[in-house]
Amino acid sequence: MVKPKIIILRTAGTNCDKETKFAFDLAGGKAELVHINEIASSRIDLSSYQILAIPGGFSYGDDVAAGKILANELTFKLKEQITKFIKQGKLIIGICNGFQVLVKAGILSVDSLFKQDISLINNDSGKFEDRWTYLKAQNKKCVWARDLPEVVYFPVAHGEGKFVLDNKKVLGVLKENGQIVFQYSNSKGTLTPYPDNPNGSLDNIAGICDKTGRILGLMPHPERHIMGSQHPRWTREGLKKYGDGLLIFKNGVEYARKHL
Amino acid sequence: MFYRVQIKEKPGIFDAQASGIIKDIQDLGIQIPISLEFCQIYNIEADIVQADIKRICEELLVDKITQEYSVTEDADSFSARKDCFVIEVAYNLGVMDPTEASVKKAIRDLGIKGIKSVQRSKKYIIRGKLSSAQIKIITDKLLVNKVIQHSVGRGPQKCLSQSVNELKATELNYVDLMSATDAKLINISKKGQLFLNLDEMRAIKKYFTKFKRNPTDVELETLAQTWSEHCVHKTFRGKIEYIEKIPNSKFQIPNKSQNPKSKIKNKKFKIKKKIINNLLKSTIMKATKELDKPWCVSVFSDNAGVIKFDKNYDVCFKVETHNHPSALEPFGGANTGIGGVIRDPMGTGLGAKPIFNTDIFCFGTPDYPASRLPKGTLHPKRIAKGVVSGVRDYGNKMGIPTLNGAVLFDERYIANPLVYCGTAGLIPKGKVFKKVKQSDLIVVVGGRTGRDGIHGATFSSGELTQESEDVSGSAVQIGNPITEKKVLDTLITARDKNLYSSITDCGAGGLSSAVGEMGQDLGAEVYLDRVPLKYKGLKYDEIWISEAQERMVLSVSKNNLKKLLKVFESEDVEATVIGKFTNDKILRLFYYDKKVCELGMDFLHEGIPLYKKKAVVLKPKLKEPRIKPSKDLTPTLKKVLSDYNVASKEWVIRQYDHEVQGGSVLKPLVGVNNDGPSDASVVRPILSSNKGLIVSCGINPRYGEISAYWMAATCIDEALRQIICVGGSIKRTAILDNFCWGNPDNPDRLGSLVSSAYACYDFSKYFGVPFISGKDSLNNEYRVDGKSISIPGTLLISAISVMDDVTKVISMDFKKPGNLIYIVGETKNELGGSIYYKTKNSLGVDVPRVDKNKAKNILEKLSSATDRSLVRSMHDCSEGGMAVALSEMCFAGGLGADIFLAEAPYKTKNEKRNDYVLFSESNSRFVVEVERKNKEKFESILKGLPFGMIGCVSNTDILTVFGLDAKFCVKADINQLKESWQAPLNW
Known part of the structure; x- marks a missing residue:
């Protein structure tokens, strides 16, 4: 069987690239780490891949604001290639810093492509926090979230993850379209405040998809819960082979295999 | 044109940063209700039109969803109002703000050219009934650290590009040693911040007299750096006269009638005397040598100790300290401390990939009254917050999980906090050894050289004083983790393509130390004018000894140079040839057409006069307290749990990413609510394998006040216990020593150091656990008003253990x-x-x-x-x-x-x-x-x-x-x- 090709975009400050590659490979894909300079200089062609993943990290040190400078680079250097990639119905996932990039470049936007109307800003706690979060998952709309259980468990590790919107209308649209894929919750799926909602996000929003369900962005790290031994309590609850996050990568790879 | 862009949160948006600062102000003891508004300011000097600046703001600098902005072309027109104070803080001239380069890049991406400089400042608008004295406290103690920042008057900032000119035709400075008296020699050492003693100055004088000339300033600086305690560890490698005074239990107070003979017998102490040649070799290294473990690959010879991991990889581990810089500028000091130790594995063998960090801090007690602080010191809580932020910033941005650590509090760390940072790395088999070859080119890779970190090696080898923050301010460096991350990414590629023959990091002593060490057996020549600089105006000696961060030095054969430069260029990492290795064992430095240094490598590395120091161990007079037993010990238990040293360190741990790289098996926080204190952490560096590494540490300075020997034994026992607790075994465990002590010229301080080193030997041997690397940091004292405050002798033992099957981990x-x-x-x-x-x-x-x-x-x-x-x-x-x-x-x-x-x-x-x-x-x-x-x-x-x-x-x-x-x-x-x-x- 031909393995779908995943491009994992790297740049200065990317640091979750290798484990994201591991997750995609384990899910049956063939992931490659590619530096943005390789695409910008046309040495590597984005259109030869079926999935684009923007992994976590601190692109360009998160100077100015988290993800902003890479978002700016995508918008001004790779606009055409990305537009084409999306139009071809291909898949995009942005995790943590990747989500910040997608939102700030307007690739995940409610109104129109490359127009930012959502932001991710400083956590209410004012600091970077690494903690595990339960997420209420909505598995209908988004390709990446198919068949996920009602509640999944991933860690967050960020300082700027508070989900905010331009105006309430946008929230209405997101809800109406079923674009809100993940919401911070307690273990039973009830939306609860800090520390369950680790950053003070509006409506506990942790991850959203675009109108087509093919582009997903989320602050928590599914690639950090691929194997059972990554679970913070496996020593008391028992060691499972795989973690909740693997299915997300499998969904992406499976969709690409069938449709792209 | 000059544009001043001011950005702040829109009304109604919660400003987490501002609310954090209000909390910090309350911590200063100012309980008056205040409000605070925070503005980010970009001062942009550029030849661009109005429309461009609008684009820069709206498309780049401002988050339209939550922020608003204004642009002025000149200073703020701000008239003082009652109960409203404006404080604006900018970096000092010469301190590089990493954001400047990123913003310039992003503006280029926008397609806008003509940017000359971008400088950031922060503006705080504080409203409340504050006195001017309180505003001064807030400014000096919280918002501004004068080592790197200043509070600006209103008006456009001076731009660096205009204020400094390039120095080209440099006069060669000779220092007159040949005619100098002893008093003069000492004076020269002191004035030049060389921290060389009279014996060393005399040896240098003798060397140059032989050549009938005086040394240049850079020759003297090179010697001072190479011979510094920080780099050469003269106490540990020198000669020590060790005296143990054991109280004589039969001692009786002599009375007059006793004959003189019995007086001699009736001594107060029994005295044991010993001469130690090289303490390190006769204790710590000796244990390793005698244990002779087949899985020790490279010990005490490289930047980090190396042990076997699995059939494809070895693992290396190093722990360093960055105490003095953290005392002056906690964020920057700790930031570059972790940045520096990460470069140790990167510079071990032909380069290892960092897989986890550790950090252990000793601070003054956080509730210490601000009014009692010694002059020139920062409050421990401020130091603690700054240090934690500094480590968080660098470790997280490098993408290295911080797995293990400890935080201790004791009054004696008030003026001299301890910041230990460790990094372990994974290195492929066959890449552990390196050798510089004759005619190899010297290539410096990564960050540019600036005036930051001048005299770091010598400064950290002396005592801190109340003037340190003024005199040694330039010894504090500012880190840029993203530059180091870029170096790491490309370096591993170059390593795997076999494009260089040797590597080391630029740490303390900068190029002087790195090139000096690499060229020790061959000799080297370096053209200082070829070193890329952050800004113009550096003197040749400053270029040579600058400790600017994020630099590595490689030796590269001519054949590989082109390929090597291409690897770095492809990811925007700067790499420059600055000289070559020779074969005449001489170090030669040039600046443009002038030779500024010619020193024999033998003298540089072996010319240092050996010390003889005195060490005395005297049992302190102590006794057991009488404590009335209480029937119900519940309140006592709660009190013990609340002790700062026992209490939960979750506030620190959560700020570190301990899961990046995906290998986390046992986290620092465990249990039903993920908040119990794990004994050690376990990580699996290769995600497809069940083989893991355990990391733990032992530290307990209080025991040292009673017995330094048993303190050291306990530290080893503790570090090993933690390995056992998570399911490991001591059979595949190696340990590291880090001694932080006071002034070793003081015989009792050196005495406790020696006896703890003996315990290290005894218990390393006993448990069969070898030392693989270590480091000492001495002179951790603070001199104020003629009195010296020493830290308690503090030994950190770090342990690393290979675990065959991580599915057997327990919590x-x-x-x-x-x-x-x-x-x-x-x-x-x-x-x-x-x-x-x-x-x-x-x-x-x-x-x-x-x-x-x-x-x-x-x-x-x-x-x-x-x-x-x-x-x-x-x-x-x-x-x-x-x-x-x-x-x-x-x-x-x-x-x-x-x-x-x-x-x-x-x-x-x-x-x-x-x-x-x-x-x-x-x-x-x-x-x-x-x-x-x-x-x-x-x-x-x-x-x-x-x-x-x-x-x-x-x-x-x-x-x-x-x-x-x-x-x-x-x-x-x-x-x-x-x-x-x-x-x-x-x-």
């Missing part, structure tokens, strides 16, 4: 009601230096020892129990003793326990008491949870060793302890115990 939280609870190991009345005594304001004298008849056996037997999966949870007894271990296991597991003290092996000739059993800190003890069905198997493994089944896990929220008299002595709600433990450091 410390109680798992299931009904399970049996054992204590393994013997409890003695060893409360000297304990937290229990500390809560009673006493020190005591009976410090915990390590019992060589049993300790190793206990550790090994428990390993076989965990290997056979007979243990559900295990936790060691350390600070706070058995009581704290039990409490932590209870609240981490969300379960109670019933404990019977009479069942614990307890040995004493003196009085037996509940408080002693509960709070004694005797070594080599473990609390172990075992399922009933495994009772016989577990007990048969431990046969012949001291252990007792002391109770069982209960299905309640209550920890009940029945005392030696079978009456309860602790009855506590585990949630309350947890609250006592979590509250103190929940900042």
Whole structure:
């Protein structure tokens, strides 16, 4: 069987690239780490891949604001290639810093492509926090979230993850379209405040998809819960082979295999 | 044109940064209600039009969703108003703000050209009924660190590009040593911040007299750097006259009638004398040599010690300190401390990939009154917050999980905090050794050289003084983790393509140290004018000794140069040829057409006169306190749990990414609510393999006040216990030493250093656990108004252990009601230096020892129990003793326990008491949870060793302890115990 090709975009400050590659490979894909300079200089062609993943990290040190400078680079250097990639119905996932990039470049936007109307800003706690979060998952709309259980468990590790919107209308649209894929919750799926909602996000929003369900962005790290031994309590609850996050990568790879 | 862009949050948007600053202001003791508005300012100097600046703002600098902005072309027109204060803070000239480069890049991406400079400043608008004195406190103690920042008057900032000119035609500066008297020599050393003593200055004078010339300034600087305590470790490698004074128990106060002969016999002390040549070789390295473990690959020779990991990889580990810089500028000091130690594995062998960090801090007590602080020092809470932020920033941005650490508090760290940072790295087999070849080119890679970190090596080798922040300000460096991350990414590619023959990092001493070390056997010539600079205006000697961060030095054959430069260029990393290695064993430096230095490598590396120092160990006069026993020890237990040294460090741990790279198996926080204190962390560096690494540490400076020897023994025991607790074994464990001490010229300080080094030898040998690397940082003293405050001698032992199967890892939280609870190991009345005594304001004298008849056996037997999966949870007894271990296991597991003290092996000739059993800190003890069905198997493994089944896990929220008299002595709600433990450091 031909393995779908995943491009994992790297740049200065990317640091979750290798484990994201591991997750995609384990899910049956063939992931490659590619530096943005390789695409910008046309040495590597984005259109030869079926999935684009923007992994976590601190692109360009998160100077100015988290993800902003890479978002700016995508918008001004790779606009055409990305537009084409999306139009071809291909898949995009942005995790943590990747989500910040997608939102700030307007690739995940409610109104129109490359127009930012959502932001991710400083956590209410004012600091970077690494903690595990339960997420209420909505598995209908988004390709990446198919068949996920009602509640999944991933860690967050960020300082700027508070989900905010331009105006309430946008929230209405997101809800109406079923674009809100993940919401911070307690273990039973009830939306609860800090520390369950680790950053003070509006409506506990942790991850959203675009109108087509093919582009997903989320602050928590599914690639950090691929194997059972990554679970913070496996020593008391028992060691499972795989973690909740693997299915997300499998969904992406499976969709690409069938449709792209 | 000059544009001043001011950005702030829109009304109604919660400003987390501003609210954090308000909290910090309250911490300064200012309780007046205030509001604070925070503005980010970009001062942009550029030849661009209005429309461009609008694009820069709206498309780049401003988040339209939450922020608003204004642009002016000149200073703010701000008139002072009542109860409203404006403070604007900018970086000092010469301090590089990493953001400038990013913003310039992003503006280029926008397609806008003509940017000359971008400088950031921060503006705070504070409203409230504050006095001008209070505003000054807020400015000086919180918002501005004058080492790197200043508070600006209103008006456009001076731009660096205009203010400094390039120095080209440099006059060569000679320093007149040949005609200098001794007094003059000392003066030259002092004035030049060389920290060289008279013997060393004389040796240098003699060397140059031979050549009938005076040294240039850069020659003298090179020698000072190479010979600094920081780089050459002269105390550890020199000669020591060691005297142990043992009090004579038969001593009687002499009376006049005694004859002179018996007077000699009746001495107050028995004296043991010894001459030690090279303390390091005769203790720590000796143990490693004698143990001769086949899995030790490279020890004490490279930037980090290397041991075998699996059939494809080795693993290296190094721990460093960055104390003095962190005292002056906590964020920058700690930031570059972790940045520096990360470069150690990167510069080990042909380069290792960092896989985890550790950090251990010692601070002054956080509730120390600000009014009592010594002149020139920062408040411990400010230091603590700054240090944690600095490590967080660099470690997280490098994408290296911070897995293990400790935070200790003691008044004597007020002026001289300790910041230990460690990094381990994974290195492919066959890449562990390196050799510079003749005619190889010298290539400097990564960050540019600036005036930051001048004199760092020599400055950190001396004492801090109240003037340090003025005189040595330039010794503090500013880090840029993203530059280092880029270097790391490309370096690994170049390594795997075999494009260089040797590598080392630019650490203390900068290029001087790196090139000097690499060229030691061959000789080198360097063209200083070719070194890429951050800005113009550096003198040649500044270029040579600058400790600017994020630089590595490679030796590269001519054939590989093109390919190598391409690898770096492809990811925007700067790499420059600055010279070559020769074969005449001479170090030559050039600046443009002038030769500025010519020094023999032999003299540089071996010309340093050997020291002879005196070390005296004298047992302190101490005694055990008399403490009235209380029947109910519950309040005491809560007090012990609330001690800063015992209390939860969750506030720190959560700020570090401990899961990046995906290999986390056992996290620093464990248990039913992910908030119990794990003994050690476990990581699997290769995601497809079950082979793992355990990392832990032992540190306990309080014991050193009673006996430095037993402190060191305890640190080793503690670090090893933690390895055992998570399921590891001492058989594949290696350890590292980090000594932080006061001034070694002081015989009693050196004495305690020597005796702890002896303990390191004894117990490394005893446990069969080799040292693979180490470092010392001496002169941790603070001189103020003629008085010197020394830190307590502080030894950190870090342990790393290879674990074959991480699925056998166990955590410390109680798992299931009904399970049996054992204590393994013997409890003695060893409360000297304990937290229990500390809560009673006493020190005591009976410090915990390590019992060589049993300790190793206990550790090994428990390993076989965990290997056979007979243990559900295990936790060691350390600070706070058995009581704290039990409490932590209870609240981490969300379960109670019933404990019977009479069942614990307890040995004493003196009085037996509940408080002693509960709070004694005797070594080599473990609390172990075992399922009933495994009772016989577990007990048969431990046969012949001291252990007792002391109770069982209960299905309640209550920890009940029945005392030696079978009456309860602790009855506590585990949630309350947890609250006592979590509250103190929940900042």
